[in-house]
Amino acid sequence: MLMAAMLLTACSKDSEVMAEPVNASATEAGKTLVVYYSYTNNCHEIVTSLTSQIQADVMRIEPADRTQKYEANGYAIGTALLNAIKAAPNDAASYPAIDPVSITDLSQYQNIIIVTPLWWSQMAAIMQTYLFNYGAQMAGKHVALIVSSHSSGISGVVADAQRLVPDAVWMGDALWINNSNHSNRASLIENWLHTLNFAEKQTTMEKMHITIDGVTQSATLVDNAATQALVERLKDGAVTVTLNSSGGFEIWGALGFSLPTSNEQINAQPGDIILYNGSNICMFYGSNSWSYTRLGKIDGLTESELRTFLKAGESNITVTLSLSSGATAINGLTPSLPTSLKLEGSTYTLSGQRLAQAPARGIYIRNGKKVIL
Ligand SMILES: Cc1cc2nc3c(=O)[nH]c(=O)nc-3n(C[C@H](O)[C@H](O)[C@H](O)COP(=O)(O)O)c2cc1C
Incomplete structure (x- = not known):
């Protein structure tokens, strides 16, 4: 039943001289990055709603192989990708390749909001690749998580996020948006931002x-x-x-x-x-x-x-x-x-x-x- 519903959802969507020049652009305190992956566009819709409420740069993560049908054969590909990560989570080779990202230096961001789908009660494999590569740059930053699932609870995704971004300063509990409340996402996000005190996070860091x-x-x-x-x-x-x-x-x-x-x-x-x-x-x-x-x-x-x-x-x-x-x-x-x-x-x-x-x-x-x- 769940899989049928998920399929429907899935288908519907010196005196040495330094090499580098002086960096004239000041660190923009309070700046936020929203980074997300979305296979069937639910997370994309969540990000659209989120960024209508806050000022943020947005970066979408894409798999290197965009022809994959993760839901095919009873979700066999998605399952195989997750099993490979589970078997050797510290090995870069376990993670599916992603396209090069447009923002490789996260030093200008103080706040990062990760938006990801849930796959088999874990974080979608594509987003795991991104965080495996860039999670260390999020050390000491305010990080928050939004998870979209059909109906499964998100504790496994939260654990994945904590493993992949071990030194984050988590802003608060993750926001779970599922199939039954997705249409209500604008107000869910508004309330969640409020509980995180997000307006304050966007003010200048000392x-x-x-x-x-x-x-x-x-x-x-x-x-x-x-x-x-x-x-x-x-x-x-x-x-x-x-x-x-x-x-x-x-x-x-x-x-x-x-x-x-x-x-x-x-x-x-x-x-x-x-x-x-x-x-x-x-x-x-x-x-x-x-x-x-x-x-x-x-x-x-x-x-x-x-x-x-x-x-x-x-x-x-x-x-x-x-x-x-x-x-x-x-x-x-x-x-x-x-x-x-x-x-x-x-x-x-x-x-x-x-x-x-x-x-x-x-x-x-x-x-x-x-x-x-
Ligand atoms: C490979 C795969 C596995 C999934 N596993 C689950 C699951 O275990 N439980 C669940 O509630 N939803 C599951 N889903 C559904 C997605 O979490 C849900 O549709 C989510 O909203 C998709 O977000 P997106 O549209 O941004 O990709 C799965 C989807 C895929 C593609």
Whole structure:
């Protein structure tokens, strides 16, 4: 009976010079990406309704082989794809190929909403491929899930999402839209967005500035009790801490005060800013997995730039944390600055000030490119 109904539904639808140019476009805080897959267009209709209610970029995932009839022979192809993933979920070869995606860098997005069909009580295999490839980029971001099924409950899809995007900050419970309430999707989505406090998520994320040896970089904070308390503390003035390199992957040390923890196993990556044991701040230029509370991420630096900025390997590094920078970080460059920064031969600080004298050691802008001296 269910399969017949599903079939109906299915048929109805330096002194090295860095290679890259200065990134003039500021991180657009609060930006949302809706990423979805849809075989028979129910999820497409859900996304149409969703994006009439929120501002978001939209990306549709497509299988490389669009001739597949997943429902044919009693859904045999869909079943085989899911069984292959289940047998070896950590092997990229288990996942069906998808077309190249139009947005490969998710750093500009703060919020991501995943919309997927349910297949045999699991996440549709095509969406699993996308998340297997790009889920790691969603670490520390607000992520939400909408699942469309004919009638089956969605706990299996939620588990798949948690496996494929382990370091997401989930905005709240997933929204389940099924065959009997699909026509009601507009109001279901409206209520769900309300319960997620989504309007608030679209507001600007707090930026923190980190100054080391006269060089200032911006970082985007995640939204949790620890960062809220940290921001309140920084409103009273900048905080200067002494950090030390450790383990070949981080600089860390005591904050001098405690923040509320929400520790979980986190695979910290280069650029991550982490709270350890409630009162220590860690800034990563490598990676390490431990029980931590996420605070945020340093904006826009490559791993080698992070090593230079954070003084990897050194001890007694003086690091100042503040809410307003004396020098605007590279991601905060105003659109008008890059033109002037392209003046041949001139060297500029990250805040766009032209230097009259030979610069000291640090990160600068020369000929429109970041340079490390
Ligand atoms: C391979 C396959 C397996 C499915 N398995 C289930 C299922 O176990 N339970 C269910 O309620 N719906 C199942 N469905 C139905 C889809 O979840 C449902 O039609 C959904 O709305 C499709 O979204 P789409 O139109 O965006 O592709 C299945 C569909 C396909 C193609």
